[in-house]
Amino acid sequence: MRKAILALLTVVLTLGMATALGAPAQATSAKHSGKKVGYTQVVVAPPVYDLIAGAGITPAPTAGAKAFAYKGTLAARFPITGYRLKGLQIKHSGGLSLTAGASTITVSDFTIDLARGRVSGKVTGTIGDVGRVDLFKIRSSDRRDLGAVRLTLTDTAAGALNATFGVDAFAENATFGYATPRPFSRF
Template sequence: MTRAPIRRHLGIAAAALAAGAAIAAPAATGAEVGVRDGVTNLHLDRATAAALGDLGLTVAPVGPATASGTRVSFPITGGAIDPATAAGRVNHSGGLAFSAHGTTVRVTNFIVRTDRSSPVLTAAVGNARVPLLDLDTSDARVLRRGAGGAGTWVVRVDATLTRVGATALNAAFGSELPAGVRIGRVDLRAQPSQVLLDGGTTTLALDAGTAAALTSLGVTPSVIAPGTAGAAGLGFPVTGGRLAAGTFAGRIDHSGGIALTAGSTRVELTNFRINVTSRPNLTAQVGGTTTRVPLTVDLSNARTGLSRRTAVVRDAGVALTAEAATALNGAFGTTALTAGLPLGVADVRARVQ
């Protein structure tokens, strides 16, 4: 086959693509989480691969990328994306080697950018980074699979050769590849390192002994809206936060709270925040101020999990700290409240974005 028919074939493919739907990248919302790992697959267009072969140009993976048939897989090494829209930046290792007539051009360390109006895949070529493939996300689908529904999988992203990429390859091999030729389809499957929380409820079942002790001191506990009281305990809406996908380290924010009242004295503990660290705690704002007092959270018997896009923490023990006991004793004129006094057991069911 001569170069002229090949050029016509590739040119027709580029023109047909240009007549299709315009690129429409997902809009970034600012709610990005880090990317832990995953894989991006490039399914090479068979017609384009055959045309490249007719030019004597071969394409091979650069490790740790791997190939199976016309599919080349590139390990994901990091980045940050909006898990709902997959808008963001995803980094990869490995790459592709283009070879012909004793000349090889290696393009490696791909970065997929879907957080811009014209999504693109860039690659390292020597010491430079160049836009290699234009990505058409107008027909993309964002699926949530794996890791309890927290995984993000983007499919059906068409990839075409950029003008810069075509110019570089033509200069290296004396070819006449047109910009816009379809290289294939990209499937990106990324596992976020964190999950974002948006909704749900934490229920605190008050310790019966502590509730009786408070009553004997003349202290009456009640719930502050939008918190609710029910048979299972006091419920507090989850308003946000983020947790590590593997360890659940992070924080969970809430609205509502608890009011402790004795006569004319009323202490309000609101906007609870559960902090899951090496020393877990729960903090609350006091009296509508920005001052926070900590309570201890015992996760030694707790069960955690992620299922159907819901983060679950069960059987977390909540108790007074010395700081909280001192503050409450001072407010109510007693010495009966002590560090370690159990407040109850908390169950968290938080919706994952």
């Protein structure tokens, strides 16, 4: 866990250095400025992607996110819209929907919270409007080729996925994917 936090902390410090060197003031705003200041790439763990595809669940980017095939799995990019150095947070727009038949779950507007070692997001779908919840725990990556840190499911996220799709395949602390923030990179 300590290595994962240090990896993402390096990204936040990079953001702070850029600000000190004259980056736009809105980039340090605690609020979503709506301006893109880079992106975070999330790669779905190959076994999870196989599970999703095998269950007939179709992923799709929403609200400005991008998704594409990547190393035999799926990657998505979410625009970084702001950050807060004081709270060690990186805010994003866009999201991802997962659909199977009439069942859908959409997660969006992610916030990486380094102080807590969590990633939260807004959750809506067949199960209703859940609101903002912790989706992932940030862990050390065991697949650096896929991402700087590993994202494991919270009990809430696993439960929402299982309830939406009528399965019991998702569990707390199971690896969902890998994330790499890329501040100031072209989206």
